[in-house]
Amino acid sequence: MRVRVLYFASLRDAAGRDEETLEVTVTSLAQLYDDARERYGFAFPRERLRVAIDGAFSNWDAALRDGAEIAFMPPVSGG
Amino acid sequence: MKSFSFSEHAIDTVVLRAALSDPHAGACAVFEGWVRDHNDGRPVHGLRYEAYVELAEAEGARILDEARTRFDIVKACAVHRTGDLGLGELAVWVGVSAAHRDAAFAACRWIIDEVKARVPIWKHERYADGAAGWLHPDA
Numbered sequence: 376m377r378v379r380v381l382y383f384a385s386l387r388d389a390a391g392r393d394e395e396t397l398e399v400t401v402t403s404l405a406q407l408y409d410d411a412r413e414r415y416g417f418a419f420p421r422e423r424l425r426v427a428i429d430g431a432f433s434n435w436d437a438a439l440r441d442g443a444e445i446a447f448m449p450p451v452s453g454g
Numbered sequence: 455m456k457s458f459s460f461s462e463h464a465i466d467t468v469v470l471r472a473a474l475s476d477p478h479a480g481a482c483a484v485f486e487g488w489v490r491d492h493n494d495g496r497p498v499h500g501l502r503y504e505a506y507v508e509l510a511e512a513e514g515a516r517i518l519d520e521a522r523t524r525f526d527i528v529k530a531c532a533v534h535r536t537g538d539l540g541l542g543e544l545a546v547w548v549g550v551s552a553a554h555r556d557a558a559f560a561a562c563r564w565i566i567d568e569v570k571a572r573v574p575i576w577k578h579e580r581y582a583d584g585a586a587g588w589l590h591p592d593a
Contacts, residue, residue: 383506385590427506431509451574452590453505453534453569
């Protein structure tokens with residue numbers, strides 16, 4: 376299946392892109408992040424991130440579906 | 455007007471304050487977050503904010519809805535800057551009106567704390583020594 380992945384802040388810098396479309400065989404968000412972390416050398420373990428599917432916060436064991444937009448978010452620093 | 459919104463340009467506090475006015479309100483509390491010239495002992499020259507706007511607006515609106523449930527207030531709104539900001543610029547504005555000051559102060563404080571903890575916004579600081587970096591505080 377095909378998913379779109381968004382990267383923010385230091386994750387975007389490390390990945391060298393703010394989004395990408397991937398053809399994936401993994402079925403969970405956790406596996407998707409672990410693969411990206413290995414590929415780009417992200418510093419954060421997933422326990423320190425928040426993740427969203429299609430613009431809504433999600434937990435890590437949510438299932439992926441074809442066409443989903445996934446966002447990986449490092450610890451926030453607004454205000 | 456959205457209760458929580460982003461602005462790429464300087465925030466117009468006069469318009470925001472006017473939107474809080476209500477015949478039932480006898481108090482207004484406002485918090486302004488400004489860009490300061492230091493962080494963790496390092497001189498700061500300026501910063502940039504980026505947000506996951508779609509989700510951040512939704513989460514910000516949820517915070518303001520929760521505030522209206524938790525506190526006896528009349529109106530509440532907040533605006534956060536994105537883009538490049540210089541020293542002294544207004545980075546975030548939170549305003550609350552209420553019948554009495556206790557609820558206005560308490561809700562204003564609660565809203566800014568929740569925004570800082572929950573809304574997907576990231577600060578990229580530029581330091582006096584030429585370095586720059588994202589702030590990702592330990593939760």
